[in-house]
Amino acid sequence: MNDERITVGITVNGVTHRAVVEPRTLLVYFLREQLGLTGTHVGCDTSQCGACTVHLNGRAVKSCTIFAVQADGAEITTIEGLARDSALHPVQEGFREKHGLQCGYCTPGMIMSAVHLLQANPRPTDAEIKHALEGNICRCTGYVNIVEAVKWAAERMRGDHVSR
Amino acid sequence: MTTQRAPSGLIGASIRRVEDPLLVTGKGCYVDDIQLPGMLHIAFLRSPYPHAKIISIDTAAAKAMPGVVAVLTGDDLSEHLKVPVPSIVRGMKIPPQPVLARGAVHAAGAPVAVVAAESRALAEDATSAIEVEYESLPAVADAEKALEPGAPLAHEEFDSNVCYTVTKKGGDVDQAFAAAEHVVRMHIASPRLVAMALEPRGVLASPEPMGQGLTVWLSTQGPHRARADLATGLGFPEHKIRVIAPDIGGAFGSKGPLYREYIVAAHLALKLGRPVKWISTRSEDFLTTNQGRDQAMTSELALKRDGTMIGLKVRVAANLGAYLQSNTAGPPQRMMAMAPGCYQIRNCHVEVVAVFTNTVSTGPYRGAGRPESVLNIERLVDKAAADLGIDRLEIRRKNFIRPEQFPYKTGVGVEYDSGDYGRSLDEALRLSNYDELIRQRDQARKRGELVGVGISTFVEPSGGAGFESGAVRVERTGVITVLTGSSSHGQGHETAFAQVAAEKLRVSMDQVAIRHGDTLAVQQGVGTFGSRSAVMGGGALAVAVDRIVEKARRIAAHLLEAAPEDIVQADGGFAVTGVPEKKVTWRQVAGAAYGRLPKGMEPGLQETVFFDPKREAWGFGAHVALVRIDRETGSPTLEKLVLVDDCGVIINPMLVEGQVHGGVAQGLGEAFREQMLYGDDGEALTGSLMNYAVPRASDMPPLVLGETVTPNPFHPLGVKGVGEAGCNGAPPAVANAVMDALAPLGIDHIDMPYTAPKLWEAIRQAESKKRS
Numbered sequence: 007m008n009d010e011r012i013t014v015g016i017t018v019n020g021v022t023h024r025a026v027v028e029p030r031t032l033l034v035y036f037l038r039e040q041l042g043l044t045g046t047h048v049g050c051d052t053s054q055c056g057a058c059t060v061h062l063n064g065r066a067v068k069s070c071t072i073f074a075v076q077a078d079g080a081e082i083t084t085i086e087g088l089a090r091d092s093a094l095h096p097v098q099e100g101f102r103e104k105h106g107l108q109c110g111y112c113t114p115g116m117i118m119s120a121v122h123l124l125q126a127n128p129r130p131t132d133a134e135i136k137h138a139l140e141g142n143i144c145r146c147t148g149y150v151n152i153v154e155a156v157k158w159a160a161e162r163m164r165g166d167h168v169s170r
Numbered sequence: 171m172t173t174q175r176a177p178s179g180l181i182g183a184s185i186r187r188v189e190d191p192l193l194v195t196g197k198g199c200y201v202d203d204i205q206l207p208g209m210l211h212i213a214f215l216r217s218p219y220p221h222a223k224i225i226s227i228d229t230a231a232a233k234a235m236p237g238v239v240a241v242l243t244g245d246d247l248s249e250h251l252k253v254p255v256p257s258i259v260r261g262m263k264i265p266p267q268p269v270l271a272r273g274a275v276h277a278a279g280a281p282v283a284v285v286a287a288e289s290r291a292l293a294e295d296a297t298s299a300i301e302v303e304y305e306s307l308p309a310v311a312d313a314e315k316a317l318e319p320g321a322p323l324a325h326e327e328f329d330s331n332v333c334y335t336v337t338k339k340g341g342d343v344d345q346a347f348a349a350a351e352h353v354v355r356m357h358i359a360s361p362r363l364v365a366m367a368l369e370p371r372g373v374l375a376s377p378e379p380m381g382q383g384l385t386v387w388l389s390t391q392g393p394h395r396a397r398a399d400l401a402t403g404l405g406f407p408e409h410k411i412r413v414i415a416p417d418i419g420g421a422f423g424s425k426g427p428l429y430r431e432y433i434v435a436a437h438l439a440l441k442l443g444r445p446v447k448w449i450s451t452r453s454e455d456f457l458t459t460n461q462g463r464d465q466a467m468t469s470e471l472a473l474k475r476d477g478t479m480i481g482l483k484v485r486v487a488a489n490l491g492a493y494l495q496s497n498t499a500g501p502p503q504r505m506m507a508m509a510p511g512c513y514q515i516r517n518c519h520v521e522v523v524a525v526f527t528n529t530v531s532t533g534p535y536r537g538a539g540r541p542e543s544v545l546n547i548e549r550l551v552d553k554a555a556a557d558l559g560i561d562r563l564e565i566r567r568k569n570f571i572r573p574e575q576f577p578y579k580t581g582v583g584v585e586y587d588s589g590d591y592g593r594s595l596d597e598a599l600r601l602s603n604y605d606e607l608i609r610q611r612d613q614a615r616k617r618g619e620l621v622g623v624g625i626s627t628f629v630e631p632s633g634g635a636g637f638e639s640g641a642v643r644v645e646r647t648g649v650i651t652v653l654t655g656s657s658s659h660g661q662g663h664e665t666a667f668a669q670v671a672a673e674k675l676r677v678s679m680d681q682v683a684i685r686h687g688d689t690l691a692v693q694q695g696v697g698t699f700g701s702r703s704a705v706m707g708g709g710a711l712a713v714a715v716d717r718i719v720e721k722a723r724r725i726a727a728h729l730l731e732a733a734p735e736d737i738v739q740a741d742g743g744f745a746v747t748g749v750p751e752k753k754v755t756w757r758q759v760a761g762a763a764y765g766r767l768p769k770g771m772e773p774g775l776q777e778t779v780f781f782d783p784k785r786e787a788w789g790f791g792a793h794v795a796l797v798r799i800d801r802e803t804g805s806p807t808l809e810k811l812v813l814v815d816d817c818g819v820i821i822n823p824m825l826v827e828g829q830v831h832g833g834v835a836q837g838l839g840e841a842f843r844e845q846m847l848y849g850d851d852g853e854a855l856t857g858s859l860m861n862y863a864v865p866r867a868s869d870m871p872p873l874v875l876g877e878t879v880t881p882n883p884f885h886p887l888g889v890k891g892v893g894e895a896g897c898n899g900a901p902p903a904v905a906n907a908v909m910d911a912l913a914p915l916g917i918d919h920i921d922m923p924y925t926a927p928k929l930w931e932a933i934r935q936a937e938s939k940k941r942s
Contacts, residue, residue: 030291044203045196047419049368050452054859057368085196094194102190105824108832109660110193111368111419117194136867143859145368145420146660147828148835148896149867 014078018043019087027074034058036074037084045085045114049143056142059115060084066122068141085114088121097121097159106155108146116142120156128164130156180673181887184824187665188679189658198417201372201387206445209374210239212435213293213448215283215300216457217275220492220528220852221309221324224273224282228301232285235299237292240442242434243283244272251437253430254402255494258503262334265325265526267493269403269430269437275304276325277492277528278854279457281430286438286446309528309852313489314466316525324492324526333490333524334499338506340581341517346481350472354554359921360542361845362464362489363836365535366864367659369419370450371459373432375439383410386436390428391421392697393657397689399428399496404436415687418659422836423534424460425659426699427495431458456857460498461846462535464489465505465542471550472517477558477565481517482581484509484546488524491531498531499524504539504631510581511547512591512627512790513569518581528852534699536836537897544628548902549919552624552909562906563599566627567592586629586788587884594814594878595627598792601876602812607796615914620799620933624907628899630789630817632701632891633709637782639695640710642671642718644775646764648757650675650682652714653778655695656707657687661893662825663703667711669821670887674715676739677756693778701789701891704821705882710781712886717777722759725775728768729754787882787890791815793903799911804930806842808871808904815895816878819888826892827875833896834873839865840897841904845923915940 011026018041025040037043037060046069049057058069061083069082088095097120100106107113116139123130123138130138135156136149144152192198229241253267266272271282283300287293308322315321316331324331347353374387384406390396393413401408418425431448439446450458465488472481488502502522509520551569555562570591571578579585598604607623614621639655652671656663664684672679685691696706719739726744727734730752738747745753763775796810813830820826843863847855856862881888901922908924909917915936920928 028291038203039205042205043196044200045198047200047369048202049370049419050859052452052858052860055368055452085194089195094191098194101194102186105187105828107190107193108662108828109368109420110189110198110417111200113193114196133868136870139867143366143368143864143866145366145422145836145864146832148831148833148865148873149870150831150873151828153867 012075014075016074016077016080016082018082019084029073029075031074032070033072033074033077034069037069043084043086047111047114049111054143056119057112057115059118059142061118061122066119085117088117095121096162097124097156100155100159100162104151104155104158106147106152112142112144116144116152120159124160124163128160130160180669180679181821183669183822185665185669185679185822187662188668189662189664200369200417200419201374201389202449204374204387206376209445209447210286210288210442211290211293211447212284212286212438213290213297214281214431215297215302217271217278217280217282219275219304219306220278221307222275222304223307224271224275225303225305227283229283232296232299235296237288238285238296239288240286240438241283241296241300242270244268244270250405251433252403253428253433253495254399255496258499259334259336262499263328264494267430269433277530278852279454279530284434286442311527311529311848311850311852313464313487313525313527316527317487317523324528331526333526335521335523337519337521338582339519340583343481343483343517343519346517347472350480351475352473352558354471354550354557356550356553356919357468358546358549358919359466360463360545361840361922363462363535363840363844364456364846364862365422365424365459365462367420367422367424370452370455371425371429372449373435374445374447375436376445377439377443383412384436384440385412385414387414387416388432389418389425390415391425391659391699393687393689394655394695395697396428400432400436403428403433406440412690415657421659422536423462423538423699426497426534427460429458429495453858456862457530457854460495460533460535461530462532463542464532465502467542467546469546469550471554473554473558475558477554477560477568479513479515479569482510482515484520486522488522489527489529489532490524491527491529493531495531495533498533500534501532501539505543507582507584508540508543508629508631509547511544512571512629513547514571515581520582529848536833537894538700540630540894540898541837541840541901544626544898545902545905548626548628549905552906562625566595585785587785587882588880589788589790590878590880591627591790594790594816595792597876597878598794598812598814601814601874602794602810604794620801620911622797622907622909622911624795624797624903624905624910625792626899626902626906627792628790630701630791630891630895630898631786632789633705633783634786635700635702636696637780638702638706638710639693639778639780640707640714641693641776641778642711642714644718644722644756644760644763646760648755648760650677652682652684652711653692654684654686654707654711655692656698656703658698661698661703663707666704666821666825667707670708670711671715674712675719676741701893704889705787705885705891706781708821708887708889709783709885710779713781714777714779717779718775722775724771725759725762725767726754729758729762783884785884787818787885789815789817789890789892789895791895791899793899795903795907797904797907797911799908799929801933803926804933805926806908806924806929808838811871811900812874812876813896813899814876814878815892816880817892817895818880818882818890820879821889829893830875830896831873833894834900835865835870837897837900838869838904841901841922842924
């Protein structure tokens with residue numbers, strides 16, 4: 007065991023936190039237990055399930071696979087930081103509109119992966135959506151309505167873009 | 171879709187879920203999301219051996235580690251702390267299951283010691299400082315091998331590995347087989363599966379100040395049953411325990427029983443006077459949470475030459491694992507009760523031999539005996555059709571229980587309420603363009619391609635398992651609180667039940683709040699499993715609402731100075747019949763109920779119902795699958811899957827579709843990918859998501875969903891369950907399609923899962939046999 011403590015500065019959902027962590031603290035536990043942001047979930051211990059997906063400097067990453075110290079200086083967005091001014095992000099809305107969730111446990115990670123996909127590819131095909139969600143397991147929905155939710159959101163986001 | 175629609179027409183509408191705004195924003199609250207001041211974390215040291223004697227345990231080093239508060243082994247605990255297991259079959263053997271192993275372990279993953287520490291990491295660190303010396307004993311993992319003479323004993327104190335044997339029979343099987351003109355014999359094994367609810371199991375137990383009670387947050391499907399089992403297992407009074415099931419991240423049957431870690435956590439919380447949390451890791455979950463299926467079925471189906479089914483014999487070797495959970499004995503019973511499926515088979519003999527092995531305990535996993543049973547009969551029927559040269563549709567139609575025969579008592583003595591199996595099959599054929607599929611298959615076959623079409627027809631029993639409760643309370647301001655004993659773990663109870671209550675009370679959905687999952691708030695209840703919530707929780711709610719309406723009608727009559735029989739329900743309240751402007755709102759009725767009432771009328775406006783229809787609801791359906799297998803690689807592709815389900819009256823079509831999608835995904839996991847494997851010595855070979863393959867998004871084929879509606883004649887809402895329909899019908903449809911694809915090679919039967927290597931090997935062997 008290592009008693010060393012390290013001070014990190016991590017910006018989460020726009021707020022910069024200076025915190026002391028153990029070197030072995032995973033980013034997901036830093037978020038959940040030190041910051042109380044429990045929307046990011048832990049579903050496995052082998053980086054397979056994707057329930058812990060967050061954005062690190064704009065990219066979807068599995069926060070169980072990164073040490074908090076590796077995120078020093080980074081900007082993190084979690085599911086709690088996605089809705090702006092109490093308005094749901096279109097992907098969040100899409101999951102509700104298309105019944106893309108049941109128990110809700112995979113949902114935050116699923117949504118963060120989908121948001122990342124749509125930022126990179128605003129017009130994904132079904133196959134591209136499924137490919138982008140390959141790292142996220144859902145045991146409830148059979149993924150059918152998750153794909154529909156992402157398509158719904160994609161249309162909506164493109165529409166918003168045009169109307170501006 | 172909107173929740174603001176007119177109150178009437180809610181039942182049957184695809185209302186968006188009221189649960190979702192919190193869950194899509196990360197504001198859900200699962201057990202691990204709760205942190206309490208002074209909270210300790212516990213971690214277990216688990217046996218690496220499937221079967222071993224414990225020679226010695228040394229905890230001194232662990233106890234000396236900083237942050238460690240307590241280290242306990244089985245010898246430190248009272249032997250009265252144990253998992254309560256009901257004896258549901260007379261004479262069944264119940265092996266001891268101390269909450270921490272005492273003297274021996276009978277499965278890898280059995281807890282040997284527990285550490286309580288100031289953090290999860292410190293607790294885990296300390297477990298690795300505990301020294302245990304084991305003496306490995308011979309172990310057995312496979313149920314049929316465990317029944318062979320000379321097999322290792324899973325529990326050294328028993329004289330055999332048989333936990334119990336139980337039989338269901340009807341008619342005269344011997345005479346039927348003597349009169350048979352053809353007998354189909356098959357051996358079919360269902361793979362062992364992992365439920366893999368995405369939220370691992372977990373518990374947080376907190377002693378109340380002054381030592382008066384205990385509050386337990388638990389990832390469970392049934393908080394009231396968990397509370398009673400915890401009281402029994404812990405030796406602590408039930409009425410001083412409050413169990414709260416917060417948001418639950420999936421369960422699929424696996425979170426039904428009270429596992430021993432929960433008793434340990436509660437015990438430590440009381441002993442140490444601090445909140446204690448345990449959250450399973452995924453790896454622990456693979457070694458400790460009930461697994462599903464693993465029934466090996468040896469069957470004979472007796473027929474007349476014209477395809478009439480006259481007799482069925484089934485012998486099931488059901489692998490129970492090492493330790494019994496409270497519901498471990500459930501799935502084999504279920505398998506027996508529906509062994510004849512949709513068919514009139516008057517002479518049946520079904521025997522289950524339930525077997526101990528040195529593996530993780532089995533128990534209900536979505537389907538819980540249904541998928542095993544449907545797989546068995548649907549494979550037998552397809553083989554019978556092939557043997558006798560009868561079309562597989564014709565043989566099914568010829569033997570279906572006919573609509574006018576319901577209620578129908580089957581050959582194993584179980585009564586089905588209603589059904590129209592021919593109609594759902596016809597609808598599946600229509601939606602799949604079946605004749606065209608067959609034409610495509612035949613053309614592909616001429617080109618030497620391996621393409622198969624499979625069908626399955628099935629029943630989906632739901633409800634049952636005792637009662638369910640529902641209480642409806644009209645509050646002082648006229649809003650409505652519903653307390654249901656049927657606690658949810660993702661199904662959408664808060665939406666579906668609100669639809670029912672709002673429609674029947676003629677109010678908008680936002681006037682109704684559904685509360686569940688807290689034993690302090692909710693009257694005794696049972697929980698959610700076995701496709702029962704719409705039937706049992708919905709039934710209780712419907713009856714309670716009817717009683718509320720009747721009482722409120724009398725109050726309204728008093729307020730409106732009219733006779734009760736002249737009072738009718740109106741939007742938002744009641745009115746005098748024919749005089750719609752003479753009306754009162756629910757608020758006015760409630761005001762009177764809690765204010766001034768005439769003599770002889772009891773104050774209050776609350777009704778509690780314990781609903782038990784004394785019969786199950788038998789949904790049904792038909793699936794059609796089109797499978798293509800790459801001859802060179804064995805890789806299978808499910809090109810099309812058509813599903814027709816009949817679950818009676820539908821409360822929310824969107825939720826029903828979601829249940830079907832999810833059930834199908836798990837069924838396809840079973841058919842193509844998933845299997846928990848053990849080595850001959852009982853070592854788990856697929857103990858993580860690295861090597862246990864659950865379906866991913868890209869594994870899902872295009873689905874076509876259809877429905878027929880045969881209302882349940884014995885239910886106040888006309889509903890039947892649907893949660894397990896997808897995983898009942900899809901695997902046998904796929905199995906029949908795969909076997910249809912391989913039929914030209916002379917391959918008779920292969921057990922699921924249909925992985926590419928397994929199919930490749932079968933194809934290679936068949937081809938070399940043909941060449942020689």
